[in-house]
Amino acid sequence: PVQTNEAALNGNGVQKPEPRLNDPDTLARQIVEKLTYSIGKNPASARKYDWLRATTLAVRDRIIDHWFESADRFAEEGGKRVCYLSMEFLIGRMLRDAINNLGLTEPVREALARYGVELDMIELLEPDAALGNGGLGRLAACFMESMASTGVPGYGYGIRYVHGFFRQEIADGAQVELPENWLVHGNPWEFERRNASYEIGFGGKVSMIQEAGRPARQVWRPAERVLAVAYDTPMVGWRGRQVNTLRLWSAQALDPILLDAFNSGDHIGALVESNKAEAITRVLYPADSHQAGQELRLRQEYFFSSASLQDIIRRHLEENDNLSNLADKVAIQLNDTHPAVSVAELMRLLVDVHGFGWDEAWTITRATFSYTNHTLLPEALEHWPIHLFERLLPRQMQIIYAINAGIIREAAQEHGYDDGQVAAISLIDEGNGRRVRMGQLAFVGSHAVNGVSALHTDLMKQTVFRDLHELYPDRIQNKTNGVTPRRWLMEANPGLTGLITEAIGPGFLDDIEKIIEIDDLADDAAFRERFAAIKRQNKERLANVIGERMATSVDPSAIFDIQVKRIHEYKRQFLNIIEAIALYDQIRSHPERNWTPRVKIFAGKAAPSYVQAKEIIHLANDVGRVINADPAVRDLLKVVFIPNYNVSLAEIIMPAADLSEQISTAGLEASGTGNMKFALNGALTIGTLDGANVEMLEHVGEDNIFIFGLTASEVAQRRREAHSGRSIIDNEPMLREALDAISSGLFCPDSPSRFHSLVSNLYNNDWWMICADFKAYWDTQRTLDDLYTRQDEWQAKAVHNTARMGWFSSDRSIREYARDIWKAGPGQAG
Numbered sequence: 001p002v003q004t005n006e007a008a009l010n011g012n013g014v015q016k017p018e019p020r021l022n023d024p025d026t027l028a029r030q031i032v033e034k035l036t037y038s039i040g041k042n043p044a045s046a047r048k049y050d051w052l053r054a055t056t057l058a059v060r061d062r063i064i065d066h067w068f069e070s071a072d073r074f075a076e077e078g079g080k081r082v083c084y085l086s087m088e089f090l091i092g093r094m095l096r097d098a099i100n101n102l103g104l105t106e107p108v109r110e111a112l113a114r115y116g117v118e119l120d121m122i123e124l125l126e127p128d129a130a131l132g133n134g135g136l137g138r139l140a141a142c143f144m145e146s147m148a149s150t151g152v153p154g155y156g157y158g159i160r161y162v163h164g165f166f167r168q169e170i171a172d173g174a175q176v177e178l179p180e181n182w183l184v185h186g187n188p189w190e191f192e193r194r195n196a197s198y199e200i201g202f203g204g205k206v207s208m209i210q211e212a213g214r215p216a217r218q219v220w221r222p223a224e225r226v227l228a229v230a231y232d233t234p235m236v237g238w239r240g241r242q243v244n245t246l247r248l249w250s251a252q253a254l255d256p257i258l259l260d261a262f263n264s265g266d267h268i269g270a271l272v273e274s275n276k277a278e279a280i281t282r283v284l285y286p287a288d289s290h291q292a293g294q295e296l297r298l299r300q301e302y303f304f305s306s307a308s309l310q311d312i313i314r315r316h317l318e319e320n321d322n323l324s325n326l327a328d329k330v331a332i333q334l335n336d337t338h339p340a341v342s343v344a345e346l347m348r349l350l351v352d353v354h355g356f357g358w359d360e361a362w363t364i365t366r367a368t369f370s371y372t373n374h375t376l377l378p379e380a381l382e383h384w385p386i387h388l389f390e391r392l393l394p395r396q397m398q399i400i401y402a403i404n405a406g407i408i409r410e411a412a413q414e415h416g417y418d419d420g421q422v423a424a425i426s427l428i429d430e431g432n433g434r435r436v437r438m439g440q441l442a443f444v445g446s447h448a449v450n451g452v453s454a455l456h457t458d459l460m461k462q463t464v465f466r467d468l469h470e471l472y473p474d475r476i477q478n479k480t481n482g483v484t485p486r487r488w489l490m491e492a493n494p495g496l497t498g499l500i501t502e503a504i505g506p507g508f509l510d511d512i513e514k515i516i517e518i519d520d521l522a523d524d525a526a527f528r529e530r531f532a533a534i535k536r537q538n539k540e541r542l543a544n545v546i547g548e549r550m551a552t553s554v555d556p557s558a559i560f561d562i563q564v565k566r567i568h569e570y571k572r573q574f575l576n577i578i579e580a581i582a583l584y585d586q587i588r589s590h591p592e593r594n595w596t597p598r599v600k601i602f603a604g605k606a607a608p609s610y611v612q613a614k615e616i617i618h619l620a621n622d623v624g625r626v627i628n629a630d631p632a633v634r635d636l637l638k639v640v641f642i643p644n645y646n647v648s649l650a651e652i653i654m655p656a657a658d659l660s661e662q663i664s665t666a667g668l669e670a671s672g673t674g675n676m677k678f679a680l681n682g683a684l685t686i687g688t689l690d691g692a693n694v695e696m697l698e699h700v701g702e703d704n705i706f707i708f709g710l711t712a713s714e715v716a717q718r719r720r721e722a723h724s725g726r727s728i729i730d731n732e733p734m735l736r737e738a739l740d741a742i743s744s745g746l747f748c749p750d751s752p753s754r755f756h757s758l759v760s761n762l763y764n765n766d767w768w769m770i771c772a773d774f775k776a777y778w779d780t781q782r783t784l785d786d787l788y789t790r791q792d793e794w795q796a797k798a799v800h801n802t803a804r805m806g807w808f809s810s811d812r813s814i815r816e817y818a819r820d821i822w823k824a825g826p827g828q829a830g
C-alpha cells in the first residue's frame, strides 16, 4: 500500500501539493519542466509556440491553487452561486490577462528572458478565444472577469464552439469569410470533465403515464439523444483573489460509431449520428443583430440550456436535500433570449423529473431566473415557428402553452385585459404564422428584467415590453454596462497605467473609481505632455500594425479618428464614410485652407448574409483606395479598413484613438461598450445621444464629449412622418456631391453601379437618419479639427475623459447585479 504521512493529509485524506511559488527562479524551472515533461520538447529545440504552451501550463498551475481555495471558501461559507448562461463569451487571449491578474507579468517575463524568450512575442501566438460576435459576447467576458475580481461566485455556462467567429479577409475591397480554428493546437487552459456529461433529447413524443399511488404525469420520450460534455476553464480575478469557472459544453454522439453499419460496409453511414451530434457545437452563428432562424440554432440553444440546468440541479442536490430552496442558492442570468428556453426546461425538470407541483415549480423558476435584453431591433428578437418548436421540443412546447394560459388568465381576470391586450403579451405570436416569442418567455419566467443603459431601459418599457411592463411594472430595471479596467486599461495600455500609478499611486488598480484623482492634473502642463506622449506611442504602435498588415502608411501626428464595431446600418459607418468623401472633396476644392490631418480608421465584421453591411465594407475599402492614392490630398486624409477585427486588435486600437466614433441612429444602440473602452483610454467621443453615450455625457461633462444629431424621440417622430432624404440632399450641396461621387462610380470604376442601392435608400427613406444627421455631424467634425490644433485643450479634455470613466467599469455593473438582482456575492445574505 502507498505510504502517506498523516500530518500532511488534508481533511479528505488526500495529500495536497504545495502551492506554486511565484519567484522568477521557480517559474523558470517549472516552465522548463512543462516544456520537457508535458510537451516533450527539449529547451534547445523548442519553438516559440512550445514556450507559449509551457508558460501557459505553468501559469495555469498557479490559477488552480487559487481555484481550489475559492471552491473551499465557497463550501465553507455557503451562500449563493450566480450562473451566467450565455451563447457567447468573446474572451480573446487569456495568458496576458491571467498573469496580470496574478501579478506575475514581470516574474514571468524575467523567467522567460533567462532562456532568451520574449514574453511579448509568445503572447502574440495565442489564438483569440472568439466565441462571440460582438457586444453581448464581450460583455459576458468582462462580466466573468469582474465576477471573479469582485468576489461573486460566478459560473459561466456556454458552448465550446470548434469554430468561433469567422476570420475576415478583404479581397478586392470585399469581405471574405474564412473558418476560424482556435482549437487546432489544443487548448491548454481547459479541462475536459467526462464525469459532468448529460443526455440532451430532441424530438419524440410526450405521453401521460399513471403509476400506482402517484399522480398522473407527462413523460417525454425523445427520438434522439446527444451527450453534452463539459470543458472547464478557470477564470482568475484581480490579484487572484477568486477563481471562477467557465463551463462550456461540447456535443457528442452517445455511440461514437454505428458498428453494425460500419461492419456492413456503410462507412459513411456509420458516422452519421456522430456528425449530426457534433454539428450542434461546431460553429458559432455569425449574426449579432439578426435572428438566425434555423433549426440548428434552436438545437444549440436548447442543448446548452438543458445541459447547464441539469448541471446546476445536480450540484444543488449534492449540497441540499431538495430543490425547493433552489432560488436561495442559485441565481441564473439569461444573457439575451438565446437561453430563454431554459424557462420551459427548468419547469420540465422540476415538474416531470423531480415531481414538483406546477405552482411551486413556477414560483421557483421565476425566483431563480433573471433576463438581460441587449437590443430593441425587431429583426433580432427571437421567435420560433411553432411547428419547428413542437417537433424538436414537444414537451417544452406544452409547458410554454401552459405558462401562457396562466399569464393570460392573470391578465384577463385580475387586470381586465381585453383580447387586443392579451394578444400583445401572449407568448405566442398568432400574427406571423404562429411563433413562440422568446423575449416574452424570458420576461415572464424571470423576477427581474434589465436593459443595459438608462435610455435603452426606458425604451424597453415604451416599446418591445410595453404591455408586459404594464402588467408587471416592477420587473424592469436598468443595469448600465461596463468594461473591465484590467484588460482595457492595464493590459491594453501599460504606458498610461504606469503614468497614472506614478501620479496618484496604485489605489485605482483596486478601485477604478479612484482614477478620478487624475482629474485635476488636466490643468498640469507637464502631466498633459506625458499623457500625450503615451498616446503618441500607442498611435505609432497602431500605425505599425496598419503598415504591416495593409502596406499603407499613416502619420501618427494626424487625428486618429476610429470607428470599430460590427458593421450595421444603425451604427452608421456609412455616415462616417460619406463625411470622409465630403472632406476629400473639400480638401481638393480648397487646398489653400488649413486642414487638420486625419486618419479615418474602420474595422469590423458584417454578418455573412447582411448584404448592405457588406456593401458598406466594400465602400470603405474602395474609398480608401482612391483617397489614399490621390496626391492632391497630400496625406491630409487617409481612410483605412483594418481586416479581421477581434479582441486582440481592439487592445491595440483602443489606446491609439484620438477620436471615438459612437454615431448610431439615436434609440438603436442599446449601450455600446467600445465607447467606454475608448474614453477610458483618453479618446474624445463624437456621438449621438444613444445608449450609454447619454450617461457618458453626464459623467465626463458636456465640454468633454461631442454630441450631435437627432434624439431618440426625434428619430421616432421622423419615422412616423415617413421622412425621406431627398429634400435634405437637394438642399445640402456637400452631401449631394458626396453621394453623386459614390453613384458616379468614382470609387469603383470596375463596377460603377456597385453602391447604387445604398445611395438610393437614402433618397427614398433615409431610415437610419444619415441625411438628417449629416450636417450636424459635419459641423461637429470641423469643431474637432479646430480643437485638435489647440493641443493643450484637446489633451486636457482627454485627461478628463480617462479620469471620469471609472464608473463605467464592469465591477460596478456586477456589484449592481449582485445587489439588486442576484442577492449574491460579498455583503449579500445568501
Ligand code: 9GP
Pocket (backbone or CB within 6 Å): 134, 135, 136, 137, 139, 288, 289, 374, 375, 380, 452, 481, 669, 670, 671, 672, 673, 691
Ligand atoms: O448592440 C448591443 C450593444 O449596444 C450592447 O453594448 C451589447 C452589450 O449589452 O449588446 C449588443 N447587442 C448584441 O450584441 C446582440 O443583440
